Amino acid sequence: MGQLLEVCKNCDKTYYSKYRFCPHCGQQTKDKLTVGVLFANTIKNYFSVDARFFKSFFPLLFKPGFLARKFVEGKRLLxxxxxxxxxxITVVFFFLFSFVQKKQADNLNKELAKTIKNRNDEALPINVKDSLLIEKSKIEDSLALAQVKTALTKTRRYTNLSEAEIDSITNVSQQRKGDFSFDEQKIDSLIVADASDEDIYKAMGMDNDSNWFAKRMYRQILKFYKSRQGGSVLEAFYDTIPIAMFFLLPIFALILKLLYYKKGVFANHLVFCFYFFAYLFTVFSFLIAINYLISIPAKFNFLIALSTFIYFIIALKNFYKQGWFISFFKGGITSFVFLLIVAPFTASILGFIAFFFY
Structure with missing residues (x-):
């Protein structure tokens, strides 16, 4: 009888050798680890498309709020x-969007190339010597201002000047510090002269005592100025969106929690958001696919995008069981806060990160 028993490699409990699955933990008993099994299990666990997907897909599209309501009520295996x-769905969407992303990046690079060509055709002759003389004069001016400030500080009691007034007089050169602006013609002349990046940074306005952030910004600005590859920044921006969604979706759920604070725990609102955003990405995936095959009018795209708001209102009504007016009112507030406050703020942060690290 002992020969008929085996020990599960997963839970270390015994079972009859004729079993294909361990009755204690459910692991397959004769499953040898291969590359095929490894990837098959990964796809099955995270991207499985079984009968439950098809049972869920059509209600997701045509029954707003239905799936979220059923899941919260306890129907979690159906x-x-x-x-x-x-x-x-987001994996599918961002795969399709990668084609749009590449096209937009290429178009942006072409437009920048045209702008640079027109600017170069109209540019004045570059005089490297003049640029170097300008830098020399700036250094001399800085030394002169420092001497003036020292003299004014020593005679403060006779001139009745405060420290702020002395700074305003002598620190004129610092008024533009921090805006990262520079003379493009001068920088062009240094680039043509094959000057080192350190010399160009100084010509752009970077000081030796600049902090890490300022130095990094000057490096990225010069990198962009030399390459003129705006598409790289745009691609880096798009690449950050999937990561940002892991923060945006809970924020969206938090807004709903504040508006429906008596309608269950935070997890309930998060379930609603998962299904709603899955619907949004499904609709946008269809739009990308259709526009890739045949170009449809912009008005049609706008109407489809607008229909997602109507879907949202219906989903709120069905999930939270409140009237049409309350659902429309709270849906409008949620959309306003998310689209006009949260999304633009997030986009600005993502744009900065994309430029800072591309």
Whole structure:
């Protein structure tokens, strides 16, 4: 009888050798680890498309709020898990969007190339010697201002000048410090003269005592100025969006929690958001695919995008069980806060990160 028993490699409990799956933990008993099994399990666990997906997909599109309501009520095996559905659909969306992303990056690079060509055709002759003389005069001016400030400080009691007034007189050269602006013609002359990056940084306005942030910004600005590859920044911006969604989706759920604070715990609102954003990415995936095959009018795209707001209102009504007016009112507030405050603020941060690290 002992020969008929085996020990599970996963839970270390015994089972009859004729079993294909361990009755204690469910692991397959004769499953040898291969590359195929490794990837098959990964796809099955995270991107599985089984009967539950098809049972969930059509209600997701045509029954707003239905899936979220059923999941919260306890029907969690009949339909696809909200996080799993969201993850699967977003992978499809960003795969399709990668084609749009590449096209937009190429178009941006072409437009920048045209702008640079027109500017170079109209540019004045570059005089490297003049640029170097300008830098020399700036250094001399800085030394002169320092001497003036020292003299004024020593005679403060006779001139009745405060420290702020002395700074305003002598620190004229610092008024533009921090805006990262520079003379493009002068920088062009230094680039043509094959000057070192350190010399160009100084010509752009970077001081030796500049902090790490300022030095990094000057490096990125010069890198962009030399390459004129705006598409790289745009691609870096788009690449940060999937990561940002892991923060934006809970923020969206938090807004709903504040508006529906008596309608369950935060997890309930998060379930609603998973399904709703899965719907949004499904709609936008269809739009990308259709526009890639045949170009449709912009008005049609706008109407489809507008229909997602109507879907949102219906989903709120069905999920939270409140009237049409309350659902429309709270849906409008949620959309306003998210689209006009949270999304622009996030986009500015992502744009900065994309430029700072591209």
């Amino acid at each position: 339909f696809l898990h909200p996080a799993q559905m969201y993850l699967f």
